Amino acid sequence: MVKIEAWSLEEAYKLASEQLGCSITDIEYEITQYPSNGFFGIGRKKAILVAVQKESAKNSSSFVKPEAKYQPKQTRQEQKPQKQEEQYRDKILTEKPSEPKIETVVAKKDDYVLSKNKIEDNFFKEKKDISEICEEIEIDINKLFAHSCFELDTIKVEPFDEETVLVTFAGPDSALLIGKEGYRYKALSYLIFNWINSKYGLLIRLEIAEFLRNQEDMINNYLQPLIEQIRKDRRGQTKVLDGVLIQIALKILREEFNDLYVGVKTNNDGSKYIIVNEFYTKQNAR
Numbered sequence: 201m202v203k204i205e206a207w208s209l210e211e212a213y214k215l216a217s218e219q220l221g222c223s224i225t226d227i228e229y230e231i232t233q234y235p236s237n238g239f240f241g242i243g244r245k246k247a248i249l250v251a252v253q254k255e256s257a258k259n260s261s262s263f264v265k266p267e268a269k270y271q272p273k274q275t276r277q278e279q280k281p282q283k284q285e286e287q288y289r290d291k292i293l294t295e296k297p298s299e300p301k302i303e304t305v306v307a308k309k310d311d312y313v314l315s316k317n318k319i320e321d322n323f324f325k326e327k328k329d330i331s332e333i334c335e336e337i338e339i340d341i342n343k344l345f346a347h348s349c350f351e352l353d354t355i356k357v358e359p360f361d362e363e364t365v366l367v368t369f370a371g372p373d374s375a376l377l378i379g380k381e382g383y384r385y386k387a388l389s390y391l392i393f394n395w396i397n398s399k400y401g402l403l404i405r406l407e408i409a410e411f412l413r414n415q416e417d418m419i420n421n422y423l424q425p426l427i428e429q430i431r432k433d434r435r436g437q438t439k440v441l442d443g444v445l446i447q448i449a450l451k452i453l454r455e456e457f458n459d460l461y462v463g464v465k466t467n468n469d470g471s472k473y474i475i476v477n478e479f480y481t482k483q484n485a486r
Contacts, residue, residue: 201252216251227251330359369408419448435477
């Protein structure tokens with residue numbers, strides 16, 4: 201059995217084949233870690249796999265006798281001299297393969313099963329709670345923005361609830377991260393979400409220079425008359441909302457009207473708004 205580490209699975213398969221001295225199709229392997237490019241190079245991981253040669257490949261090689269198969273006949277005089285390529289072929293087939301350059305790990309099948317179980321046990325033991333994850337994210341995100349041109353205070357990362365982390369940017373230049381009409385805020389929120397959600401399975405709440413709080417106050421003021429109308433008519437809809445505003449409004453309306461259908465609709469031009477009615481609830485009741 202051999203253990204291989206490489207920056208890609210293709211490279212790992214090739215190294216395993218070279219080390220075991222057989223074709224890639226003649227090996228059995230277990231991938232213990234998939235390669236990852238990380239987030240801007242942060243958290244980059246190698247591919248790790250353990251591989252063994254298939255038993256069928258070992259057995260098939262035991263009865264092949266190259267000397268008998270390629271032994272030239274001497275019955276006719278014109279067949280006695282061997283061609284140059286035949287001599288080279290016989291030399292390849294009869295010579296023992298050279299020792300592999302990569303260090304070989306010798307282990308029994310039982311040892312492999314034990315090591316596999318050990319890896320699985322370590323995986324579950326290393327599962328962290330949200331406070332430990334926040335500390336790890338805070339270190340990485342501050343390392344990342346230490347190389348930016350913005351003058352920022354230390355970026356804070358803390359739990360918001362069991363499934364969400366609160367990422368807070370503050371400092372003299374923090375407002376510049378919002379951009380006109382919040383376009384930088386949306387891009388930054390998208391990047392950080394994809395990093396944290398793919399690695400830790402968590403949601404994010406991004407606060408930059410109190411931008412999110414101001415947006416929540418604004419959408420709350422807008423929704424109050426609409427909420428009163430919906431309570432009376434049992435239906436209604438918002439104006440077209442964009443980006444973080446539609447997420448804030450959706451959360452408020454769903455908490456307010458948990459007995460009604462609250463959903464996002466999209467126009468032909470891609471703009472979005474929220475509708476509230478009891479159509480779907482009646483359909484489900486039938």
